[in-house]
Structures are given as C-alpha cells and as structure tokens.
Amino acid sequence: xxxxxxxxxxxxxxxxxxxxxxxxxxxxxxxxxxxxxxxxxxxxxxxxxxxxxxxxxxxxxxxxxxxxxxxxxxxxxxxxxxxxxxxxxxxxxxxxxxxxxxxxxxxxxxxxxxxxxxxxxxxxxxxxxxxxxxxxxxxxxxxxxxxxxxxxxxxxxxxxxxxxxxxxxxxxxxxxxxxxxxxxxxxxxxxxxxxxxxxxxxxxxxxxxxxxxxxxxxxxxxxxxxx
Amino acid sequence: xxxxxxxxxxxxxxxxxxxxxxxxxxxxxxxxxxxxxxxxxxxxxxxxxxxxxxxxxxxxxxxxxxxxxxxxxxxxxxxxxxxxxxxxxxxxxxxxxx
Numbered sequence: 001x002x003x004x005x006x007x008x009x010x011x012x013x014x015x016x017x018x019x020x021x022x023x024x025x026x027x028x029x030x031x032x033x034x035x036x037x038x039x040x041x042x043x044x045x046x047x048x049x050x051x052x053x054x055x056x057x058x059x060x061x062x063x064x065x066x067x068x069x070x071x072x073x074x075x076x077x078x079x080x081x082x083x084x085x086x087x088x089x090x091x092x093x094x095x096x097x098x099x100x101x102x103x104x105x106x107x108x109x110x111x112x113x114x115x116x117x118x119x120x121x122x123x124x125x126x127x128x129x130x131x132x133x134x135x136x137x138x139x140x141x142x143x144x145x146x147x148x149x150x151x152x153x154x155x156x157x158x159x160x161x162x163x164x165x166x167x168x169x170x171x172x173x174x175x176x177x178x179x180x181x182x183x184x185x186x187x188x189x190x191x192x193x194x195x196x197x198x199x200x201x202x203x204x205x206x207x208x209x210x211x212x213x214x215x216x217x218x219x220x221x222x223x224x225x226x227x
Numbered sequence: 228x229x230x231x232x233x234x235x236x237x238x239x240x241x242x243x244x245x246x247x248x249x250x251x252x253x254x255x256x257x258x259x260x261x262x263x264x265x266x267x268x269x270x271x272x273x274x275x276x277x278x279x280x281x282x283x284x285x286x287x288x289x290x291x292x293x294x295x296x297x298x299x300x301x302x303x304x305x306x307x308x309x310x311x312x313x314x315x316x317x318x319x320x321x322x323x324x325x
Contacts, residue, residue, distance in 0.1 A: 079267070100251055161313060162313065169296070180268070191275075192279050212276070
C-alpha cells in the first residue's frame with residue numbers, strides 16, 4: 001500500500017518539483033545558500049510558507065515578522081492534520097509524528113480522495129506518498145538554489161516581481177467566494193495605509209490581516225442576526 | 228549563511244511542527260469550536276496583505292504588471308504560470324520604456 005501511494009502521487013510530485021525549483025532559484029537570488037534551502041525544505045516542508053518567509057526576510061530583514069507571516073499561512077494544517085485522525089488511528093506516536101511531517105496539501109488530498117473510494121487506503125498510502133513528496137520537494141528546491149546561485153543577478157529582469165506574482169496566484173487559490181471580498185479589500189487597504197505611514201511592512205501585514213479578520217467577524221455576526 | 232538565515236529556518240521549522248502537532252492533539256476540538264473560521268480565513272488575509280505591502284510605493288509599471296498577473300491567476304489558478312507570465316509582463320513593460 002505504501003508503494004501504491006508512492007506511485008499514485010508521482011504526477012502531483014512533478015508539479016511540486018517545478019514549483020520547488022522556482023522557489024529554490026528565488027531563494028538563492030536573495031542570498032540563501034543551497035544547503036540552507038535544502039535544510040529548510042526538509043525541516044519545514046510547506047511550500048507557500050517557505051516562499052513567504054524567504055521573501056519577507058529579504059525585503060524586511062526581520063526574522064520574527066517573516067516567521068509569523070509564514071506560520072500564519074500554514075495554519076490550515078491544523079485542519080488538514082485534524083482531518084487525518086481516522087487515518088492515523090492505531091499508529092505509534094513516532095509513526096504519527098513522521099506521518100504528519102510528510103503530509104502536504106497534495107498527498108493529503110490524494111489520500112482522502114482515494115480513501116473515499118476504497119476504505120483500505122490509509123496510513124501506509126499517506127506515508128508512501130508523503131515520503132515521495134518531501135523527497136521531491138527537498139531535492140527540487142535544493143537544485144533550484146544551486147542553479148540560482150550560479151546565475152547572474154536577475155533582479156534587473158524583474159525577478160523580484162516573481163514573488164509578488166506568486167503571492168497573487170496564492171491569493172487566487174485561497175479565494176472561496178464573495179463573502180471574502182470586503183475583508184480582503186479592508187486588509188489590503190489597511191496594509192497600504194500602515195506601510196504608507198512609513199511603518200515596517202511586517203506591521204502592515206499584521207494590521208491588514210487583523211482588520212480583515214475583524215470585518216469578517218462583523219459580517220458573520222450580522223449574517224447570524226439576520227438569519 | 229547569516230544568523231538571521233539560521234534563525235529563520237529554525238523558528239519556521241519549530242512553528243511548522245507545532246502547527247502540525249496542534250492539529251494532531253487539538254485539531255478536532257479546534258475545528259469544532261466557534262472560532263474555526265479563523266483557521267480558514269487567516270491565510271487568505273495574510274496573502275492579500277503581503278501583496279498590498281509589496282505594491283506600496285512601487286511605480287505604475289509594478290501595479291500594471293500586478294494587474295496582469297491577477298488576470299492570469301484568475302484564468303489559470305496556477306502559481307508557476309502566473310509567476311512566469313507576471314515576470315514576462317513586468318520585463319515587457321520595462322522594455323517598452325515604462
């Protein structure tokens with residue numbers, strides 16, 4: 001079953017490899033050594049979170065702000081891992097910890113989808129697909145960083161904009177419907193206001209996200225009152 | 228690699244483990260609580276704020292390229308395609324003398 005998971009994930013692993021290579025390239029261009037990128041990939045194993053951390057450190061220079069922004073992006077894993085409680089049931093604690101570390105968006109989604117079709121798909125499938133994903137992710141990001149370090153400074157070709165474009169694409173992926181529109185607009189406006197006042201970007205991002213959450217909470221309350 | 232790089236990797240790795248372990252221990256309860264929506268909403272708000280913070284004070288060319296990237300992202304919903312097309316738009320606009 002572990003082998004079945006490892007084979008089934010291969011097409012998705014290829015997509016992650018392209019993404020990982022691009023991330024490694026960008027990380028090397030903003031000063032990360034290739035082995036630092038590899039170490040980060042194997043120990044953090046969360047793509048979008050790593051991109052945010054690297055970009056924030058390069059643009060703001062503050063470690064804590066970069067970690068907080070990146071970790072907040074990873075919060076969805078609380079839900080993802082929680083949804084695995086049935087799959088992980090019966091494993092030893094060590095096996096559970098290993099399984100949740102190798103769990104990423106792709107192999108989680110594949111395991112859940114396959115399990116819905118046949119109930120014998122479980123922890124072994126998750127582990128097999130997870131080992132492939134974390135290996136491919138670590139190797140591809142490291143390879144990207146090796147190549148990226150050998151290339152000349154690509155900033156003048158607009159490579160820095162690649163981060164902004166990546167964030168725009170991530171936002172698109174996180175869009176769930178019109179109920180998010182107003183909170184997102186408020187978050188963006190609050191961020192622009194704070195940064196325009198000359199405060200650090202990290203403060204702007206935290207303020208923006210909190211203002212967005214406040215608006216979302218208000219909207220939810222209003223909806224509850226109307227309903 | 229500087230101390231800041233080490234600190235970033237170390238802290239981010241700890242945060243990633245803590246978040247996954249929180250899912251393992253309290254995930255069910257957190258998901259069932261009335262604050263579960265925060266887990267769903269915060270990532271999108273952070274990313275939108277990141278985009279906004281990287282556009283503040285930038286010249287019009289960056290804003291136009293961001294608009295192009297948004298259009299591509301809406302159409303394709305694909306990170307790599309958006310990155311490549313966005314950088315191409317940015318470089319193209321620069322080449323046109325903007």
